Amino acid sequence: MPFDNVCKTLAEQYPVNFVRWLLGAEAGISDPVQVLKTELSLEPIRADAVTFLRLSSRILHLEFQTTPESEPPLPFRMLDYWVRLYRQHRCAITQIVLFLKPTESEALQVERFEAENTLHRYRVIRLWEQDPTPLLADPALLPLAVLARTDSPATLLQQVANQVSRIEDIGQQRNLSAYTQLLAGLRFEKETIQQVFRGTFMRESVIYQEIYQEGRQEGRQEGERSIILRVLTRRFGTVPPELQAQIQALSLPQLEALGEALLDFATLADLTTWLQTHQTI
Known part of the structure; x- marks a missing residue:
């Protein structure tokens, strides 16, 4: 686009x-x-x-x-x-x-x-001459904020990513994250954008933190599995039983790898593809 x-x-x-x-x-x-x-x-x-x-x-x-x-x-x-x-x-x-x-x-x-x-x-x-303050204060304007006036573009990009990650509506968060990353391409290298948003998206959101706090007490492996299932449910709705069963069979290292990978999933089809290539032999 x-x-x-x-x-x-x-x-x-x-x-x-x-x-x-x-x-x-x-x-x-x-x-x-x-x-x-x-x-x-x-x-x-x-x-x-x-x-x-x-x-x-x-x-x-x-x-x-x-x-x-x-x-x-x-x-x-x-x-x-x-x-x-x-x-x-x-x-x-x-x-x-x-x-x-x-x-x-x-x-x-x-x-x-x-x-x-x-x-x-x-x-x-x-x-690039505009004060970023009003843009940072309005979620709908966050994608434009990455192009606003600043002495430290990298700091501004991180501020915008942090604000996007705090949007509680997951659908709105995903859309605004995509728009922000697209417009950021006018000012930043692709690798920089990916690094900032991969490290920020979801992990600082209110929903992700709430789910993480609830799951961390359940034991490391079971807690990791619980977190993944809850995050998937929040992002994509009901997870089909066959996919849940495949996630249940994953080892702790595989669960940790899935926990990182799911930040880049756009649909449940991405989850299916990931599971097909990481099934326990």
Whole structure:
């Protein structure tokens, strides 16, 4: 998934969070925020990295960009979007371009379209200049926090990973972890991202710690088995009896290896594959 599409997905999954972050007191949210279709009137145009959020009396138009180069040029596109949106909805429109990655291009500083006596302005946010504090405080914005302003990128990445690991809803935690790791690729090497999230994911979460504390008193082997089964149940739901039986037959070293491996499992199919290659002979 391209980086700007990750941001579009986040904005459409968590529209209220983005509205509050970008508009603040101006938002005045009293009704649910509606995600509008990206097709506009006249000649249909559609942009993968564009999100339109409709409030009661305003539309928030978000444009996520990895680089400023585009055809037609971005300033003209912002004017074109504004005209089409206003023709269709006749309300106030706030347009914000969010650049994800710094470059040497002067186009990063452009915040308007100008031609003869036509002048159109929009806002530009360069994420690497943004204070990470409000992003770290909102789970929905954590994936963006890895790109925010910092004197120590590695420390910021660890902070974000720690925050993601504390999300109690396992489904939300897995999704936001994936989005965060994808966007972190704009700033960090793949090995660094994997190392930080492998060491943090699940192990510092409230649920994992609770399960671990309950199981550690049950004896080392039985406790390890209990922890694994409980974590699998929390992540994937009911574990089929045949898989439970295979886990019951594992030795302590195998259980410890499975305890490490399951942090990387995305589905029960990964567990099945692992067990097939680690069965006791």
